[in-house]
Amino acid sequence: MRLPPGVSSSDFSAALARLEGAVGKDWVLTSDDDMETYRDSYSPFWHEEEDRIPSAAVAPDSVEQVQAVVRILNERKIPLWTISTGKNLAYGGSSPALSGSVMLDLKRMDKILEVSDKNHYALVEPGVSYFDLYRYIQDNKRKVWIDPPDPGWGSPVGNSLERGGGRTPMGDHFASVCGLEVVLANGEVLRTGMGALPGAKTWQQYKYGFGPYIDGIFSQSNFGVITKMGVWLMPEPEAYREGSVAVPKHDDLIPFVDTLSYLMNSKIVRGTMLLESPVLSYRQSQGGSVLDMPGGPSVQEMERIGAEKNLPYWQMLFHFWGPPKVIDAQWEYTKEKFSAIPGAAFRDGRAYRFPVELKDSDDVQRVYLGIPNLSVFALIAGGQGHMDFSPIIPMTGEAVFEVLQVFGAAYAEMGVPPKNQFFALPWTFFPRSFVLLFGLPVTHNIEQNRENRKVFRRLVGVAAEHGWGEYRTHVAFMDVVSNVYSWNGHALRRLHETIKDAVDPNGILSPGKSGIWPQRMRESRA
Amino acid sequence: MTYTMTRQSKPILLGAILLTLAVPVFAAPDDVQVDRGHKVYDKWCFPCHGTGPGKPGTDSLRQRGQNPAVLEERTDLTAPAIKQFVRHGVFFMPMFRKTEISDSELDAIAAYLTRNNKK
Numbered sequence: 175m176r177l178p179p180g181v182s183s184s185d186f187s188a189a190l191a192r193l194e195g196a197v198g199k200d201w202v203l204t205s206d207d208d209m210e211t212y213r214d215s216y217s218p219f220w221h222e223e224e225d226r227i228p229s230a231a232v233a234p235d236s237v238e239q240v241q242a243v244v245r246i247l248n249e250r251k252i253p254l255w256t257i258s259t260g261k262n263l264a265y266g267g268s269s270p271a272l273s274g275s276v277m278l279d280l281k282r283m284d285k286i287l288e289v290s291d292k293n294h295y296a297l298v299e300p301g302v303s304y305f306d307l308y309r310y311i312q313d314n315k316r317k318v319w320i321d322p323p324d325p326g327w328g329s330p331v332g333n334s335l336e337r338g339g340g341r342t343p344m345g346d347h348f349a350s351v352c353g354l355e356v357v358l359a360n361g362e363v364l365r366t367g368m369g370a371l372p373g374a375k376t377w378q379q380y381k382y383g384f385g386p387y388i389d390g391i392f393s394q395s396n397f398g399v400i401t402k403m404g405v406w407l408m409p410e411p412e413a414y415r416e417g418s419v420a421v422p423k424h425d426d427l428i429p430f431v432d433t434l435s436y437l438m439n440s441k442i443v444r445g446t447m448l449l450e451s452p453v454l455s456y457r458q459s460q461g462g463s464v465l466d467m468p469g470g471p472s473v474q475e476m477e478r479i480g481a482e483k484n485l486p487y488w489q490m491l492f493h494f495w496g497p498p499k500v501i502d503a504q505w506e507y508t509k510e511k512f513s514a515i516p517g518a519a520f521r522d523g524r525a526y527r528f529p530v531e532l533k534d535s536d537d538v539q540r541v542y543l544g545i546p547n548l549s550v551f552a553l554i555a556g557g558q559g560h561m562d563f564s565p566i567i568p569m570t571g572e573a574v575f576e577v578l579q580v581f582g583a584a585y586a587e588m589g590v591p592p593k594n595q596f597f598a599l600p601w602t603f604f605p606r607s608f609v610l611l612f613g614l615p616v617t618h619n620i621e622q623n624r625e626n627r628k629v630f631r632r633l634v635g636v637a638a639e640h641g642w643g644e645y646r647t648h649v650a651f652m653d654v655v656s657n658v659y660s661w662n663g664h665a666l667r668r669l670h671e672t673i674k675d676a677v678d679p680n681g682i683l684s685p686g687k688s689g690i691w692p693q694r695m696r697e698s699r700a
Numbered sequence: 701m702t703y704t705m706t707r708q709s710k711p712i713l714l715g716a717i718l719l720t721l722a723v724p725v726f727a728a729p730d731d732v733q734v735d736r737g738h739k740v741y742d743k744w745c746f747p748c749h750g751t752g753p754g755k756p757g758t759d760s761l762r763q764r765g766q767n768p769a770v771l772e773e774r775t776d777l778t779a780p781a782i783k784q785f786v787r788h789g790v791f792f793m794p795m796f797r798k799t800e801i802s803d804s805e806l807d808a809i810a811a812y813l814t815r816n817n818k819k
Contacts, residue, residue, distance in 0.1 A: 212797065537753065548756060
């Protein structure tokens with residue numbers, strides 16, 4: 175039997191026996207076969223010692239059981255790692271940051287406690303997946319939409335606390351959180367916001383309650399175990415439509431992004447868009463790079479190719495949700511604003527009125543209609559997985575140009591040829607900034623994984639040198655990313671550690687999450 | 701199922717009638733298991749392995765030359781192979797935990813996906 179670090183065999187056996195008493199024998203798992211299911215199936219350490227393997231898993235089905243589990247582990251200083259649905263693929267899946275941790279698997283806590291289509295919110299437990307919530311809403315004919323991330327098997331609780339993103343106007347998932355129930359390391363349970371008021375009538379309607387607003391410290395953190403979460407939903411819209419905007423020249427990107435930013439921040443354009451470049455995609459299809467490589471073709475050459483092949487340099491597909499007359503007006507105004515760029519071209523896209531029965535031939539991305547699915551995995555159908563490098567950059571054309579140069583130079587310096595360069599143009603998952611999502615492959619080949627980990631670390635470093643930091647990272651790189659968020663001698667991390675030591679003095683909750691280690695492990699890792 | 705209509709046996713008969721509400725009268729135990737497996741399959745497997753657009757499991761099996769690519773149409777799958785794939789994953793398919801698909805649900809999935817195999 176694998177042991178948690180620093181825990182004796184007798185202490186661990188005694189704890190497991192008590193855990194069985196708390197949740198039932200069937201829900202304390204220790205066999206090697208069971209531990210296999212808690213690995214990161216997209217691990218960059220496959221077949222290596224560093225691969226994170228837990229020592230046991232415990233699966234409570236109520237907040238009282240969570241409290242009992244945490245108390246038992248806290249008494250013996252046994253580290254645990256919490257998962258909700260365990261589908262954080264590309265960022266560590268269901269695996270812990272510290273091998274030997276006991277998995278606190280909340281999948282069995284799968285109750286949908288409330289869905290309101292008057293104030294448009296839900297109250298859910300951590301094991302509820304986006305698929306589950308969608309089915310519940312459909313079965314009960316509630317007039318609300320969820321905002322699923324690309325893979326629908328994750329949970330609103332897990333994805334929102336990881337600060338993930340979706341495609342509809344509710345795409346900034348943590349921004350939609352309203353009210354948490356939290357079990358602390360000593361087993362005490364608390365409710366945030368209005369939930370602190372006994373008999374509260376507005377726990378899911380008003381976020382802030384009274385006094386310091388602390389929900390943020392429970393995201394991407396290891397300060398508590400979330401057992402309930404309120405999430406705001408979108409009223410079912412009457413209609414949806416799409417329209418694309420294309421501009422011909424390289425330098426058009428600067429006014430293009432300025433216009434985008436104005437429209438987004440004015441709420442005329444909502445949801446998540448991807449910047450595309452048909453010219454650069456063409457270059458890539460010819461074996462070149464999307465990035466600016468030293469010695470590569472000049473902007474003038476690329477513009478000439480674009481003109482010859484009738485390919486715009488930049489384009490973006492916009493999405494509109496709401497009453498038809500409102501979204502028609504939003505699209506008209508969007509076109510009017512972009513018309514200031516000479517040569518701007520517009521195309522109407524798909525349009526739906528709701529409710530709609532989609533046919534198989536409808537190729538709209540279902541996530542834009544609030545329908546969870548797994549189609550995104552088609553992107554890696556030939557592979558074994560990937561890990562995402564995902565820095566936030568400014569929402570300006572100038573920043574995009576800088577990114578293309580900086581990462582191009584970095585890949586050139588590392589000797590990575592275009593076919594192995596992983597890069598994607600910006601998304602607008604979060605307001606007022608762009609996020610880049612590079613999916614670096616993971617395989618079961620040790621050498622390839624070592625090489626890709628080296629590339630990943632270098633990308634983190636290069637980004638940080640230019641003032642760009644990741645919004646979220648794989649468990650394997652949490653220390654690496656935490657290290658670059660170092661302003662004023664790591665003042666923010668020191669505050670995180672101060673909070674950690676105060677709320678979890680035995681350091682049992684998810685050690686290493688976001689680079690936050692408990693004091694007893696911190697010194698040995700320095 | 702046969703019952704003796706006597707006053708004494710009435711509670712037993714009532715129990716049997718209630719049971720038949722949940723289980724088709726002529727269903728063999730295998731059919732019950734297959735039906736249950738179908739439901740579990742629809743929840744956990746169909747979103748990736750089903751028919752229709754955006755089913756990367758089906759697309760991937762097709763690319764790898766598996767015919768038919770839709771698991772429900774196969775007649776050559778075995779229960780041990782199904783369990784191996786579900787608990788250990790394969791290619792980009794992750795492993796599934798007992799808290800997601802229990803051992804008995806996995807047995808039911810296997811019964812469903814092997815229902816058309818030649819006996």
